[in-house]
Amino acid sequence: SYVLTQPPSVSVAPGKTARIPCGGHNIGAKGVHWYQQKPGQAPVVVIYSDSDRPSGIPERFSGSNSGNAATLTISTVEAGDEADYYCQVWVSGRDQVVFGGGTKLTVL
Amino acid sequence: QLQLQESGPGLVKPSETLSLTCAVSGGPISSPSYYWGFIRQPPGKGLEWIGSFYYSGTFYNSSLKGRLTISVDTSTNQFTLKLTSVTVEDTAVYYCARGGLFGDSVDYWGQGTLVTVSS
Numbered sequence: 001s002y003v004l005t006q007p008p009s010v011s012v013a014p015g016k017t018a019r020i021p022c023g024g025h026n027i028g029a030k031g032v033h034w035y036q037q038k039p040g041q042a043p044v045v046v047i048y049s050d051s052d053r054p055s056g057i058p059e060r061f062s063g064s065n066s067g068n069a070a071t072l073t074i075s076t077v078e079a080g081d082e083a084d085y086y087c088q089v090w091v092s093g094r095d096q097v098v099f100g101g102g103t104k105l106t107v108l
Numbered sequence: 109q110l111q112l113q114e115s116g117p118g119l120v121k122p123s124e125t126l127s128l129t130c131a132v133s134g135g136p137i138s139s140p141s142y143y144w145g146f147i148r149q150p151p152g153k154g155l156e157w158i159g160s161f162y163y164s165g166t167f168y169n170s171s172l173k174g175r176l177t178i179s180v181d182t183s184t185n186q187f188t189l190k191l192t193s194v195t196v197e198d199t200a201v202y203y204c205a206r207g208g209l210f211g212d213s214v215d216y217w218g219q220g221t222l223v224t225v226s227s
Binding site: 001030031033035037042043044045048049054084086088089090092094095096097098099100101102 | 145147154155156157160167169170171203207210211212213214215217218219220
């Protein structure tokens, strides 16, 4: 089965840039989506199809995907960005939806 | 505005069947552009996709295959999850959700419902 690997935690100071990686075999050939989940809430998509932002998501959120790693980048991090972040892909042919294990972003 | 709402028992005994229904309003579940299904999250852990359906069939997480059935009622715009032979490891918040076919993101989620497996 296809596996997506994320670090359990990332810490960043306010105003700095956070980068959250998501590793997977040849993930660059797939469309990667990123979700933000705050405590007690359902996840919300913040980046879809590698680098597109839904309406209402700040421009501070961006994404990239190449080779065996995708990255969610949050620039000028704010306290309100503290949350769990999950990457996700669709494995075509097998029709499987796969999530990464999630990364807890801590704003110092 | 599309809305999804889960309903079902909050407590299930080990070895019994977990049954949850997702009621959808604001759009038809028969749309050929989307898949619909369930995602769960054990307490303090990550997201796990369970299974989904779309216009041409159902597809399930291979780790749950054999215990899982998703059925659809287009007349009431609802779909139902049945997970048999549950154990404490099936304790989780269960979300119903909609995703775009052909690899698009999960764009709508229900609020989630906690199901606890305990005797």
